[in-house]
Amino acid sequence: MHSKRWMCGLLLVFVLAACGTNATPTSTPAAATSAAPTPASDTNTSDSVDRSKLAEELHVFAWGEYIPEEVVAAFEHEYNVKVTVDTYSSNEEMAAKVRAGSSGYDIVQPSDYMVALLAEGGYLAEINPANIPNLHNIDPANMGLYYDPDNKYSVPYLWGTTGIAFDTTAVEPAPDSWAILFDPAKLEPYKNRTSMLNDEREVIGAALRYLGKDQNSADAADLAAAKALLTAQKPLLAKYNSDNVYQDLASGEIILAQAWSGDTGLAMIDNPNIGWVIPKEGGVIWQDNLAILKETPNQYTAETFINFLLRPEIGAQIAEFTGYLTPNTAAAPLVSDQLKQIYQIIQPDAATRQRLDWLRKGANATAFSDVWAQVKSN
Numbered sequence: 001m002h003s004k005r006w007m008c009g010l011l012l013v014f015v016l017a018a019c020g021t022n023a024t025p026t027s028t029p030a031a032a033t034s035a036a037p038t039p040a041s042d043t044n045t046s047d048s049v050d051r052s053k054l055a056e057e058l059h060v061f062a063w064g065e066y067i068p069e070e071v072v073a074a075f076e077h078e079y080n081v082k083v084t085v086d087t088y089s090s091n092e093e094m095a096a097k098v099r100a101g102s103s104g105y106d107i108v109q110p111s112d113y114m115v116a117l118l119a120e121g122g123y124l125a126e127i128n129p130a131n132i133p134n135l136h137n138i139d140p141a142n143m144g145l146y147y148d149p150d151n152k153y154s155v156p157y158l159w160g161t162t163g164i165a166f167d168t169t170a171v172e173p174a175p176d177s178w179a180i181l182f183d184p185a186k187l188e189p190y191k192n193r194t195s196m197l198n199d200e201r202e203v204i205g206a207a208l209r210y211l212g213k214d215q216n217s218a219d220a221a222d223l224a225a226a227k228a229l230l231t232a233q234k235p236l237l238a239k240y241n242s243d244n245v246y247q248d249l250a251s252g253e254i255i256l257a258q259a260w261s262g263d264t265g266l267a268m269i270d271n272p273n274i275g276w277v278i279p280k281e282g283g284v285i286w287q288d289n290l291a292i293l294k295e296t297p298n299q300y301t302a303e304t305f306i307n308f309l310l311r312p313e314i315g316a317q318i319a320e321f322t323g324y325l326t327p328n329t330a331a332a333p334l335v336s337d338q339l340k341q342i343y344q345i346i347q348p349d350a351a352t353r354q355r356l357d358w359l360r361k362g363a364n365a366t367a368f369s370d371v372w373a374q375v376k377s378n
Contacts, residue, residue: 048133049079055298057082058305061094061105063288064243066158067309068321075308081301089242090199092369098123098293106296107305112287113201115154116147116361124153125292131303134310142287142327146358154289155306158262158324161348161356162202162284165245165264167255168275178210178279181258182229184236191236194256195248198240200372201359202284203230206258209281215357218364223371230375240376249274262324265342276346278355285348285356287327 060067064087072083086105088094091114097103098118110118118124129135132155142156164175171180171190180186187194196203205215207226217223238254248254249267267274290309292302308314315331320339325347326332348356362368 049304050300051079053300054079054081054304055301057084058107058298058301059083059105060085060107060109060305061097061103062087062107062109064089066109066288066322068317071309071314071317074314075305078308079304081305083305092200101295103293103295105293106298106302108291108293109157109288110154110291111289111359112145112147113359113361115289115291117365118291119148119153120361123294125294125296125299126152127155127292127306128299128303131300132307132310134307137310137312137315137328137330139327139329145287147361148289154291155310156327157288157290157309158318158322159285159287159327160261160324161278162197162206162258162260162286163264163276163278165249165257165259165267166275166277167249167252167271167273169273170252170255171275174275175256175277176280178206178281180256182207182210182233184232187233187236187256190256192238193254194237195239195241195245195254196233196237196258197245197260198242200368202258203240204368204371205284205359209279209283212281215282215284216360216362218362218367220367223367227371227375230371231378234375234378246270261346262322265346266323268342268345269338278348278352280355282355282357284359285353286359288324 058081060083062085066087067085072085075081076083088097091111094108094110095114095118098105098108099121108118115124135155138156142159143151148154164178164180166175166180168174181194181196196206204223204226207229208215208217208222211222211225211229213222213225241248245254245257245259246263246266249257249259249264250270252271261276264274264276268276290306292299292306296302309318310328312328312330312334315326315328316334319326319328319331319335323339323342325343326335
């Protein structure tokens, strides 16, 4: 779900991973000793793509800063297809535009549960795997998941977890529970220096976790309790923010945050005092995907673009740019040493994974939106 990159001057620093452990970094990761790959700039005409079938343009609706500009430029150069990338900051924002019809987009990047919702609604095209031979680069563990068991509608792109990021010099003792964010007495010392994601499923899900409920529960009583908890929490927050959490943490503006693992790792690069924890009550595991809209007249071109993104060197560059964990097993060995070190800090071990669960499509998906609207409007 999720994006962002970290820049130092004019140099892109290759960063982080996706996933959470309870480990807290004690020093800045060593400088990378291997450079990240860059996409080939020479036109490749030896592949099996039928260029006569390619459209002149392709329109992608993606999470913010999730596809490197250099990757887009390389694809445009190789295939002579103009690619336009527009961005969104939540699954619900993207889905609203898709459901309205005539969106003008060919490819979207829904997270797991949203793949299921859009496929059920008839908005996604069935993918032709013959046009995406690089699918063999994807780890089988990232395929066939609950939201698309046969991968008819989606191709894994990046994955990660959701937990708590905190400044180890300012938040003491180190948190191990969602209570740090939802118990007013525990949160009060960090008033106006705390943020939650601007994401209805993530925020409500965390509240439900703290209350001992299923994070996907749409039960009216459970959601009412979550709403009351979030309403009491809101005056103590600095903001709801999904767009630049890593910058807030790195700068010290925010010292406690519900965060995605990738943003946390990025912040660690610039601020070695940032710690990471998957709370004892549990957190979220998620996977963002590439999907093709059923309304597109350019499915073959969309599949060609997806196949390009699954090349090992391209997958590695995407991982470096975003900081999230790649499902591309051919790309993983190509990432920088610095990125591999960050992976070791925030990637979940087997015990942590037992406390992670997916946000799932529910029978009453609008119930979360209703609660979120009420909390935000108070």
